[in-house]
Amino acid sequence: xxxxxxxxxxxxxxxxxxxxKSTLPALxxxxxxxxxxxxxxxxxxxxxxxxxxxxxxxSDNILEQLYKIIEEYKVDNLMAGVGIATAGIVxxxxxxxxxxxxxxxxxxxxxxKNYLESKTxxxxxxxxxxxxxxxxxxxxxxxxxxLNTIVITLGTGIGGGIILxxxxxxxxxxxxxxxxHLKINFDNKRLCTCGHxxxxxxYGSGPGLVQTTKELLNEITASQxxxxxNKNDLTTTHIIKAFENNDLIAKRAFELWHHHLSVxxxxxxQILNPKTFIISGGMSNFVNYPLLKEMVIDKALATVSRDLExxxxxxxxxxxxxxxxxxxxxxxxxxx
Amino acid sequence: xxxxxxxxxxxxxxxxxxxxKSTLPALxxxxxxxxxxxxxxxxxxxxxxxxxxxxxxxSDNILEQLYKIIEEYKVDNLMAGVGIATAGIVxxxxxxxxxxxxxxxxxxxxxxKNYLESKTxxxxxxxxxxxxxxxxxxxxxxxxxxLNTIVITLGTGIGGGIILxxxxxxxxxxxxxxxxHLKINFDNKRLCTCGHxxxxxxYGSGPGLVQTTKELLNEITASQxxxxxNKNDLTTTHIIKAFENNDLIAKRAFELWHHHLSVxxxxxxQILNPKTFIISGGMSNFVNYPLLKEMVIDKALATVSRDLExxxxxxxxxxxxxxxxxxxxxxxxxxx
Numbered sequence: 001x002x003x004x005x006x007x008x009x010x011x012x013x014x015x016x017x018x019x020x021k022s023t024l025p026a027l028x029x030x031x032x033x034x035x036x037x038x039x040x041x042x043x044x045x046x047x048x049x050x051x052x053x054x055x056x057x058x059s060d061n062i063l064e065q066l067y068k069i070i071e072e073y074k075v076d077n078l079m080a081g082v083g084i085a086t087a088g089i090v091x092x093x094x095x096x097x098x099x100x101x102x103x104x105x106x107x108x109x110x111x112x113k114n115y116l117e118s119k120t121x122x123x124x125x126x127x128x129x130x131x132x133x134x135x136x137x138x139x140x141x142x143x144x145x146x147l148n149t150i151v152i153t154l155g156t157g158i159g160g161g162i163i164l165x166x167x168x169x170x171x172x173x174x175x176x177x178x179x180x181h182l183k184i185n186f187d188n189k190r191l192c193t194c195g196h197x198x199x200x201x202x203y204g205s206g207p208g209l210v211q212t213t214k215e216l217l218n219e220i221t222a223s224q225x226x227x228x229x230n231k232n233d234l235t236t237t238h239i240i241k242a243f244e245n246n247d248l249i250a251k252r253a254f255e256l257w258h259h260h261l262s263v264x265x266x267x268x269x270q271i272l273n274p275k276t277f278i279i280s281g282g283m284s285n286f287v288n289y290p291l292l293k294e295m296v297i298d299k300a301l302a303t304v305s306r307d308l309e310x311x312x313x314x315x316x317x318x319x320x321x322x323x324x325x326x327x328x329x330x331x332x333x334x335x336x
Numbered sequence: 337x338x339x340x341x342x343x344x345x346x347x348x349x350x351x352x353x354x355x356x357k358s359t360l361p362a363l364x365x366x367x368x369x370x371x372x373x374x375x376x377x378x379x380x381x382x383x384x385x386x387x388x389x390x391x392x393x394x395s396d397n398i399l400e401q402l403y404k405i406i407e408e409y410k411v412d413n414l415m416a417g418v419g420i421a422t423a424g425i426v427x428x429x430x431x432x433x434x435x436x437x438x439x440x441x442x443x444x445x446x447x448x449k450n451y452l453e454s455k456t457x458x459x460x461x462x463x464x465x466x467x468x469x470x471x472x473x474x475x476x477x478x479x480x481x482x483l484n485t486i487v488i489t490l491g492t493g494i495g496g497g498i499i500l501x502x503x504x505x506x507x508x509x510x511x512x513x514x515x516x517h518l519k520i521n522f523d524n525k526r527l528c529t530c531g532h533x534x535x536x537x538x539y540g541s542g543p544g545l546v547q548t549t550k551e552l553l554n555e556i557t558a559s560q561x562x563x564x565x566n567k568n569d570l571t572t573t574h575i576i577k578a579f580e581n582n583d584l585i586a587k588r589a590f591e592l593w594h595h596h597l598s599v600x601x602x603x604x605x606q607i608l609n610p611k612t613f614i615i616s617g618g619m620s621n622f623v624n625y626p627l628l629k630e631m632v633i634d635k636a637l638a639t640v641s642r643d644l645e646x647x648x649x650x651x652x653x654x655x656x657x658x659x660x661x662x663x664x665x666x667x668x669x670x671x672x
Contacts, residue, residue, distance in 0.1 A: 173640070173643060178607075178640060182607055267607075273508050
């Protein structure tokens with residue numbers, strides 16, 4: 001039996017606290033190598049105009065900048081907490097960066113959570129940017145039959161985030177989802193920026209498409225493709241423009257690029273049997289989704305490809321901010 | 337406050353029931369294409385001598401045989417339930433086989449759980465054989481820091497079972513872990529038994545090793561390898577024997593086989609960042625584990641390979657029986 005009327009205030013306070021927590025927004029921050037994006041997030045979406053800041057050099061300056069951003073938002077807003085998406089491998093339990101990328105030198109070893117919680121007095125949650133974006137995409141889609149969703153980011157590299165049974169899957173060292181470095185070949189054909197050969201990223205990223213096109217250009221004469229003139233300073237922009245003008249080499253390069261992308265997707269699908277692939281990042285705008293789906297079906301077992309969906313990101317460049325904010329909201333709610 | 341002494345019997349009965357459930361063994365059954373293995377299982381191990389039965393032809397006859405085996409064990413034993421590991425893709429919720437392999441024709445569409453529960457009055461749990469074996473290996477290892485364990489079965493094909501956060505990961509259509517058909521190449525070089533090109537299985541299985549060796553033999557003369565004489569009827573046994581006698585082609589074939597195995601392992605490691613790979617199946621006896629580990633380290637990001645363990649199965653051919661029985665025990669315990 002419940003104990004009535006001896007001291008009702010704590011109960012009411014707890015409820016008010018819970019109500020506030022479930023309606024307050026969180027601040028989502030996406031920390032990249034050159035800029036920092038921030039916005040208030042609620043119900044899996046941005047609730048005002050996102051702001052952008054420059055990423056300063058050095059980990060102390062980055063921490064200071066993050067602190068300033070949070071304080072700036074605190075002036076006019078009540079917030080449940082803050083979610084921060086950062087490049088690098090993140091120990092989400094301690095809120096620190098274990099391994100950083102070349103974009104953020106000195107960032108590894110930084111305990112973001114401890115520093116910012118003690119200064120802002122707000123709960124802080126830190127997540128790898130690929131994982132945060134994946135969570136944002138997954139939650140925004142809001143479909144309960146898509147509990148296994150893999151988000152692939154195609155840009156200057158290939159990144160990933162893995163949602164299994166509705167949760168971010170982190171792996172044993174918080175390094176799961178580094179799908180750019182799965183192998184799509186075993187012949188030591190092409191070197192990846194990571195220092196190893198045959199990574200998916202070396203073929204499926206923007207620079208991968210450029211490299212594939214260069215190899216095709218080596219086999220033709222100047223009159224056969226407009227791209228020949230740009231052989232030494234070739235960019236994805238050149239290739240896309242040539243493709244739109246029906247240049248044969250550009251068309252062949254795009255076909256090969258889709259083939260390379262499909263091989264990586266089939267491999268992930270065979271291992272994890274996901275329901276959905278969401279393709280994000282700058283290069284996602286140039287994917288022919290029906291063609292890619294067809295190529296995946298051609299290479300995968302029917303049990304794996306039958307119900308598989310492949311589509312472009314719905315959140316675009318804001319996926320990281322939304323995901324980071326929503327991780328904060330969902331974690332706080334689960335704790336209350 | 338609790339309500340004392342009005343009707344104590346149900347509480348005691350419930351407790352007795354729970355106690356019995358947590359101490360009784362389960363019957364583990366491993367249904368293969370040619371034979372059925374069965375044994376009582378408790379605490380992640382066999383508790384008596386496993387028995388073997390022939391697999392009859394046709395799904396009705398298989399169901400009847402499974403029923404007879406359970407009844408045979410019921411005569412002398414109290415059992416908490418029965419776990420059945422079967423080839424094919426299994427809907428573990430309904431306990432039915434969704435997709436079967438060529439080894440068990442007509443098995444797809446069979447609801448094993450319904451049929452056997454109504455006839456034996458025991459709780460029946462059905463699982464894919466690769467998943468059951470993986471669960472058995474994982475539980476037998478009993479290490480709480482190995483919550484992410486991938487079991488790879490190397491034999492006439494490559495199978496797999498994926499344990500994530502301590503549970504079997506099934507994927508969206510119960511088809512996760514079909515790792516034999518991840519791609520390790522994109523050049524349509526070698527056709528797999530599944531009808532697609534470049535699957536891991538086409539290189540890493542026993543027949544894959546044979547095919548690699550045949551390709552090497554095509555480039556030499558009869559005097560250069562003892563294997564040349566068996567070029568047209570080559571088996572893994574020939575290759576292993578020649579390897580033991582330091583035949584150069586056999587040694588090169590084994591090195592390539594390890595290379596092919598390592599590419600698939602690296603791919604899985606990059607996606608899932610597991611703590612442990614356990615290698616089982618007939619071909620696992622011929623793996624040089626330090627060499628394989630070295631090759632994986634050479635190809636993977638350090639964050640993924642640093643703490644990675646690769647070792648041979650501890651349960652051998654009984655992993656399926658133990659896993660099936662333990663799944664029954666753990667599921668029953670979780671429900672009580």
